[in-house]
Amino acid sequence: MELNAWALVAVGLVGAATFYLGQHSSRMANSTHDFLLARRAVRSQRNAAAISGEYLSAASFLGIAGVVLKDGADALWYPIGFAAGFLALMLFVAAPLRRSGAYTLPDFMEGRLAASRPIRGFASFVVVLIGVLYLVPQLQGAGLAFATVLPAPVWVGATVVALVVMVNVVAGGMRSITVVQAFQYWLKLFAISLPAFVLGAVFVGGAAGPHSGGLDAQAPPVFPERTTVEIETPVVLQVDEATLLHADGVVNGAPAEGEVFWSAEVSHEVDAGTTLRFDAGAPVPSVEGSVPDNASWLVPGSDGAGGLVGTYSLMLALFLGTMGLPHILVRFYTNPDGKAARRTTVHVLLLLGLFYLFPTMLGALSRMYVPELLVTGETDAAVLLLPSAMLPGVAGQVLAAVIFAGAFAAFLAACSGLVFSVAGVVATDLLPGRVRDFRVASVLTAVIPLALAVALRPTDLTLSIGMAFALAASTFCPLLVLGIWWRGLTARGALLGMLAGGGLVLAAFGLTLAAGYTGGSVPVLVQQPALVSVPVAFLVMIIASKATQRAVPPGVGALMLGMHAPDPLGFVQDREIPRFGRAEERLRFSKRRHDER
Amino acid sequence: MWRAKPASLTDGAQSGKLPSAEQIDSPTKPKRQRVVLADSRQQKTGIRPRVELAQQTSWGEMLIKDLIGAQLKLGLAIGLVVLVLLGSLPVAFVVAPGFAEVTVAGIPLAWLLLGVVPFPLLFGAGLLYNRIAERHERAFVDMIEN
Incomplete structure (x- = not known):
């Protein structure tokens, strides 16, 4: 991909602003408590912007489009x-x-259920698991975004984001994060709304370049002009009607060079390194399992009962999963x-x-202007490529840079929040809990997902994020809801329920991952397990608690x-915060608290 | 709260001159004034129920259980309404596909129903919940303190 110089400037600006805000406000953060909780006095509006900023991750910014x-x-x-x-x-x-x-959630378990160390440790482990599940796709998305806009290999973006996050979290702690996150919400809103307005106006005004056909057409989208697509990761493609194309590389396990004819009945495996060339007007093939033609793309519920179950399962995971995300809960604690x-x-x-x-x-616009992404399957890059496709020239490049800045902010915000909260749990529960341990934990929680992100095969951002939500919904959601509203919950019951729900989700995740490597497909409820795992977790938690009422x-x-x-x-x-901070740190804090009263 | 001679003070200020020493404390006629530094009524009556709550007497337990029940019912009710409203959409689209193909100003109704409408709905639900939950809490505090 050619270099978009504007994008470099945008990343530089976002990075500089993040550092400046982080450093500027971290001068005030001295004791452990300042460091962790921004002294519980963050105003609710700014806190809301910070929560939104932290929550709007790459999955929201790139993945949804x-x-x-x-x-x-x-x-x-x-x-x-x-x-x-x-x-x-x-x-x-x-x-x-x-x-x-x-x-933190382990803290809630200990406070509410008088959980023993091992049970608390288990909760910490689940926090780390959710954090990693959430972080890996973020970093992979960062890699994809950088590789889309700059001539950089995929690991560069992930590493840059991990580094910036590490430095910021290690140096500042919560207060700086609050300011930074709030700033990043507004940055993201600007970076997504400006292109949406401009491109929307361009589209309505008819000034955009050639597009792939009306969205309400029965047919699949067509290539507006002769297009060459380079396949970087192996894909399985489907076509809706017989298609003639030019292939150079390996197709269906056999070397291909020159004209190829694809029929609609079978799917076509394309290996990495293959180049496909399509003439103008050729229908766009799409990755197997996605919606091929525009008519069924436009209408919801087009994939029948299976799709319905999947939709409900996804809704349940997202509806109940948010409350179990460690970085969101930490934020709520900063409310007075x-x-x-x-x-x-x-x-x-x-x-x-x-x-x-x-x-x-x-x-929706990218369906018309960048349909070639359907071929590579890298649809997460859609918003980044859309401006240049619709507005050739400097205007498109500047808009792309604005979007890229927003995406960069999204990676930074979500990753800082996660690294921060997971590191807090690791530092208090697994390490002695001094400020230095927090720093060690921050570095660990950034480096391990980074290694995984580079090593693992990338999937759709929203899909893997969905798994993190399902895990949270099947473990911490029942723990919180029952713990808050039902007196009868016991530590044993909570543990068993979390084991059951979390185990189901992890098993489903393992199957989905394996199927991704082998090219097989899995049933809907394995892809989206929440519809089963959440009720199971609740039931097990209630029954096991009833059985251990004496506890x-x-x-x-x-x-x-x-x-x-x-x-x-x-x-x-x-x-x-148990065992956090050295004795003199704690003493200083308790003195100050006393004075304030 | 001072309830002493504010009338003469403001009179003086209004007529543009400072009140004389006589007017402020005349030695001949010491007026009895009531000085209220803090309203103690709330404290005195509030202590009993507060203690009952803190010591978890059966009455205190009952009070807080009522509040918990009310808040839980409110949460469940609003959550259920939102879930039914949103959750009926996928079924509706499958059962009556024609309904999804209606267009409003060139945009399919389905896209408006899924892409725009849910967000004001969620915000409205949040606002409503917040208002009622705060009302419950205010009523509880009033009951404890009076």
Whole structure:
């Protein structure tokens, strides 16, 4: 890909602004508590922007347009689910969790259920697992985005993002992250809405270049002009009608050179390094399993009952998974009280709703202007390539750079949040818990996913993110909901429920991964396991808790009171972060707290 | 809260001259004034229920259980309404495909229903929940303190 100099400038600017904001505000962060919690006094509006900034990851910024390009109307469930997750979080978790004073999920388990060290350790392990599942696709997306816009191999983008995140998290801690995340929300909103408005206007005004045919046509999209597509990772393609093309490389296991005729009945395996050339007007082949023609692309529910089950399963995972994401929960703890936590969530719903209007629009436009992405399967690059395809020349390049800046901000925001929160858990639960351990943990939690991201085969961003949501929905969601609203939950019950739900999701994930390598396909409920795993987790948790009723912690009444009594009554007791910070750090903090009262 | 002679003070200010010493504290007629530094009524009556809550007497338990139940019911109700509204869409599109093909201003209805409408709906639901939940909490605090 040719060098887009504007994109380099954009990345430079975003990186510089991130560093400046991070450094500028980290001067105030001194003690462990400052470092971790921004002293619990982050205002709710800025906190909402920070939560949204942290939440709008590469999956939202690039992934949604990508699945819209590929799957059409059915893909619109992703943004709905991403936003609806915050409603569920607000209805069942936000205020009581904030009042419980728990800082991480393992902390909640210990505080609410008097869980023993091993059980707490298990919860920490699940946090790390979710974090890694979420981080790997982010970094892979970063690699793809950099390789799309700059002449760079795939590992460069992932490494750049991991490095910037590491430095920022290690140097600043939470307060700097809050400022940075809030800034990055607005940056992302700008970077997605400006191109959407400009390209929308160009489209309506008819000033755009040739496109692939009306979206309501019965036929698949066609190549607007003679197009050469280089296949970099092996794909299996399908065509909707017999297609003549020029191939140079390996097709269906045999070397191909020159004209090839593809029939619609069978699928065609294309190996890496193959070049395909299509004439203008040729129908665009698409990756197997995606929606081939525009008519079924335009209409939701076109893939029948299986698709329906998949849709519901996805909705459930996203609706209930958000509350179990470690980086989101940590943010809620920075609210001053339960009421503020609820208000923050209302703001978040507004900010997210605003943002999610735009990726859909860009995804639909990319179906018309960059259909060649359907061939390579790298649909996540759609928003990055769309401006140049619609607006040749400098204007398109500048817009592409703006989008790239937004994508870069998305990688940074989501990754910093995750690295920060996972590192917090690792530092307190697995390491002695000094500030230095936090730094070590940050480096570890950035480097390990980086290695995985480079080593593993990339899949669609939204798909792998979906798995992280399913895992969160099947482990921490039942733990939180039952822990907050039901006195009868016990530590054993919670452990067994999390094992059952999490085990199912991981098994499904393993099968899906394996199928990706072998080229096989798996049933819908294996791709989207939440519809099974979430009810199982809830049921096991309830039954196992009933069986171990004697283990209900004795102070449960006081805990429930603390979580649910309105803030002005003053029953809230913040849990100290256990074993975090050296003795003198803790002393300094407790003194200051005393003075403030 | 001072409830002493504000009238003379403002009178003086309005007529543009400072009140004389006589007007402020006349030695001949010491007026009795009531000085209220803090409203103690709330504290006195609020302590009992607060203690009952803290000590988890059966009455205190009942109070907080009522609040928890009310908040949970509210959350479930709003969650259910939103889930039914959104969750009926996939079935509707499968059962009545014709309904998905209606276009509004050139945009298919399905895309509007999935790409635009859910977000104001979610925000509205959040706003409503927040309002009612805060009302529950205010009522609870009022009940405890009065």
